[in-house]
Amino acid sequence: AQTVTQSQPEMSVQEAETVTLSCTYDTSESDYYLFWYKQPPSRQMILVIRQEAYKQQNATENRFSVNFQKAAKSFSLKISDSQLGDAAMYFCAYRSTGDDMRFGAGTRLTVKP
């Protein structure tokens, strides 16, 4: 079964600085998709960024970018120019051709003013 591991339960960053959240996954599939979701204190799950495994180019969405290393099965999220509103739980997720999505345990990000 596919597993997703987030090895950092908590991270902290100074406002305006850059932080990287780690994620690794285990799969024997070649075709799959990876996602980062943000969960603020409101509990609402919000999609941050998506990466297709067949694409070599790393996905970018404004201040958010990923470092996708397919051979290493690594999918880290970089947040640049961190803002107070970035404080949240961040979940890495994996989805292959099956219908379910596997989530990591999450990383709690604190942003210090």
Add this chain to the structure above:
Amino acid sequence: NAGVTQTPKFQVLKTGQSMTLQCAQDMNHNSMYWYRQDPGMGLRLIYYSASEGTTDKGEVPNGYNVSRLNKREFSLRLESAAPSQTSVYFCASSEVRSSYEQYFGPGTRLTVT
């Protein structure tokens, strides 16, 4: 569009009581999901429905039943609640293709005493 809606937002049950969590989506998605979120464990899939009339077990189905009432609605039932079912429950929906992200409801916080 309301997206994915869930009722209730909060619920307290006594051990042995039953209840149904309701979920509806207005995005015309074929697939719907129920997850539970526990501290330090991310989101775990309870049941999902790839289309109207079909349901499948996820990672943690024991103690739960589901009904895909129509394309819009997917309910989760606890027949005899146990303290181990204290959790936050999320409903989600998506298109069938795995490239599509899942859209989440606001969650239901359930406490079983």
